[in-house]
Amino acid sequence: xxxxxxxxxxxxxxxxxxxxxxxxxxxxxxxxxxxxxxxxxxxxxxxxxxxxxxxxxxxxxxxxxxxxxxxxxxxxxxxxxxxxxxxxxxxxxxxxxxxxxxxxxxxxxxxxxxxxxxxxxxxxxxxxxxxxxxxxxxxxxxxxxxxxxxxxxxxxxxxxxxxxxxxxxxxxxxxxxxxxxxxxxxxxxxxxxxxxxxxxxxxxxxxxxxxxxxxxxxxxxxxxxxxxxxxxxxxxxxxxx
Amino acid sequence: xxxxxxxxxxxxxxxxxxxxxxxxxxxxxxxxxxxxxxxxxxxxxxxxxxxxxxxxxxxxxxxxxxxxxxxxxxxxxxxxxxxxxxxxxxxxxxxxxxxxxxxxxxxxxxxxxxxxxxxxxxxxxxxxxxxxxxxxxxxxxxxxxxxxxxxxxxxxxxxxxxxxxxxxxxxxxxxxxxxxxxxxxxxxxxxxxxxxxxxxxxxxxxxxxxxxxxxxxxxxxxxxxxxxxxxxxxxxxxxxxxxxxxxxxxxxxxxxxxxxxxxxxx
Ligand SMILES: Nc1ncnc2c1ncn2[C@@H]1O[C@H](COP(=O)(O)OP(=O)(O)OP(=O)(O)O)[C@@H](O)[C@H]1O
Ligand SMILES: [Mg+2]
Numbered sequence: 001x002x003x004x005x006x007x008x009x010x011x012x013x014x015x016x017x018x019x020x021x022x023x024x025x026x027x028x029x030x031x032x033x034x035x036x037x038x039x040x041x042x043x044x045x046x047x048x049x050x051x052x053x054x055x056x057x058x059x060x061x062x063x064x065x066x067x068x069x070x071x072x073x074x075x076x077x078x079x080x081x082x083x084x085x086x087x088x089x090x091x092x093x094x095x096x097x098x099x100x101x102x103x104x105x106x107x108x109x110x111x112x113x114x115x116x117x118x119x120x121x122x123x124x125x126x127x128x129x130x131x132x133x134x135x136x137x138x139x140x141x142x143x144x145x146x147x148x149x150x151x152x153x154x155x156x157x158x159x160x161x162x163x164x165x166x167x168x169x170x171x172x173x174x175x176x177x178x179x180x181x182x183x184x185x186x187x188x189x190x191x192x193x194x195x196x197x198x199x200x201x202x203x204x205x206x207x208x209x210x211x212x213x214x215x216x217x218x219x220x221x222x223x224x225x226x227x228x229x230x231x232x233x234x235x236x237x238x239x240x241x
Numbered sequence: 242x243x244x245x246x247x248x249x250x251x252x253x254x255x256x257x258x259x260x261x262x263x264x265x266x267x268x269x270x271x272x273x274x275x276x277x278x279x280x281x282x283x284x285x286x287x288x289x290x291x292x293x294x295x296x297x298x299x300x301x302x303x304x305x306x307x308x309x310x311x312x313x314x315x316x317x318x319x320x321x322x323x324x325x326x327x328x329x330x331x332x333x334x335x336x337x338x339x340x341x342x343x344x345x346x347x348x349x350x351x352x353x354x355x356x357x358x359x360x361x362x363x364x365x366x367x368x369x370x371x372x373x374x375x376x377x378x379x380x381x382x383x384x385x386x387x388x389x390x391x392x393x394x395x396x397x398x399x400x401x402x403x404x405x406x407x408x409x410x411x412x413x414x415x416x417x418x419x420x421x422x423x424x425x426x427x428x429x430x431x432x433x434x435x436x437x438x439x440x441x442x443x444x445x446x447x448x449x450x451x452x453x454x455x456x457x458x459x460x461x462x463x464x465x466x467x468x469x470x471x472x473x474x475x476x477x478x479x480x481x482x483x484x485x486x487x488x489x490x491x492x493x494x495x496x497x498x499x500x501x502x503x504x505x506x507x
Contacts, residue, residue, distance in 0.1 A: 050431075074259060078257050080431070081257070093425075093429040096447050105433055106433045127245065139450075139451055155249065157435060158252075181242050189250045
């Protein structure tokens with residue numbers, strides 16, 4: 001589904017991603033792990049076409065994602081519908097006057113009938129248990145509420161791939177458990193999940209694969225989640241524990 | 242937990258329609274990212290080429306004052322030549338950064354003044370553009386060669402009120418923070434712009450609104466954070482003034498400029 005070969009990226013001086021090779025099959029659940037500043041968020045931005053590789057190739061479902069392709073509106077729209085991104089900072093992601101509109105934004109653009117849009121919005125509100133927030137102003141919600149609204153607004157597009165940047169950050173334990181369940185059942189229903197996180201306690205049993213980025217901005221290791229997460233010596237050497 | 246809704250279990254069979262305008266295309270975004278890249282990291286002060294910021298700020302201030310007051314083309318030519326000499330001592334990369342900004346501003350000035358040139362004020366077109374070019378280039382030159390912390394330090398030594406320095410500092414931090422935040426929001430909008438969007442201006446207005454709230458909140462938070470760290474309205478500057486060969490040379494040049502200004506006028 002997702003393939004990066006020899007991808008490097010830099011914001012100016014020095015590579016923030018260096019020679020990244022990964023292949024993620026459809027339906028996979030991958031945890032992206034690494035110390036602060038190793039480039040996790042940048043990698044996720046790249047996967048969503050927000051930044052483009054300085055070097056190397058990004059292939060999404062058999063099609064290369066490049067500046068030229070993303071400049072073609074039809075390709076760009078379809079691509080953005082198929083891959084959804086939950087930002088590290090939910091604030092930045094919410095720009096509509098009320099929660100209902102925020103969630104309806106995507107489906108409306110897809111040209112669904114107003115009836116179908118309403119159904120999606122209701123379904124998302126119910127799924128995340130935020131029916132009460134329907135007519136609130138997104139900006140004034142609490143961190144956790146914002147995260148749920150942002151997730152709902154992404155889910156409403158029904159993306160095949162879901163990219164989550166530290167979704168557990170700043171949430172209370174109950175909310176973390178809840179989010180874990182949601183991620184699990186999304187994955188079970190066939191969605192490909194990529195998620196950066198530091199919260200190992202709460203994501204146990206969600207991921208099959210782990211991808212570890214090192215401080216040198218390269219892939220330090222990738223493989224079965226359980227093997228890596230129990231290799232304490234390795235994790236300490238990577239400054240993750 | 243709620244069961245997954247049925248539509249979420251299937252892959253979306255979505256074929257986007259062609260939109261008339263390529264809204265939020267890459268060019269807008271890359272323009273914005275250039276803006277937010279003008280981050281006030283300030284310049285790097287390299288060990289060898291380092292000059293006392295206070296002297297730089299004073300020199301530029303004097304030069305701009307004289308340049309804007311003068312009516313003499315030859316004085317402008319002289320100031321311009323001096324500036325070119327200083328500029329040529331910089332690295333190629335710096336020269337490029339400085340000239341990019343000042344040439345852009347100069348072109349803009351010419352465009353603004355062009356109508357007046359048609360009405361027969363051609364000479365003022367040249368004078369004003371030259372003045373703008375010199376001022377912007379020298380300010381930008383200071384900007385790329387000085388760390389922001391030392392610029393506010395220089396203001397402090399000049400006896401600028403603490404409040405002024407505070408405002409100056411916060412404004413600088415803000416410009417980037419807000420720029421980056423605006424950029425992230427536009428990316429978010431773009432990622433969900435998967436089809437027709439009738440109310441494009443509404444979405445943008447929403448972003449502007451959030452931006453305003455965010456900036457107000459950031460101002461309050463920053464002030465609170467400063468208070469928490471013991472800020473009482475006073476700015477302390479630590480370093481001693483250093484006067485060396487470079488400082489004296491620049492100082493002399495500025496004195497010469499002042500003298501010339503006086504004689505050219507007389
Ligand atoms: N817009 C930007 N401009 C310049 N440098 C940036 C920018 N965004 C990130 N960086 C730099 O790129 C590096 C990687 O950043 P990134 O946000 O990808 O790290 P991360 O792994 O997500 O860290 P964290 O765990 O703290 O979220 C950091 O050194 C950061 O300073
Ligand atoms: Mg991050």
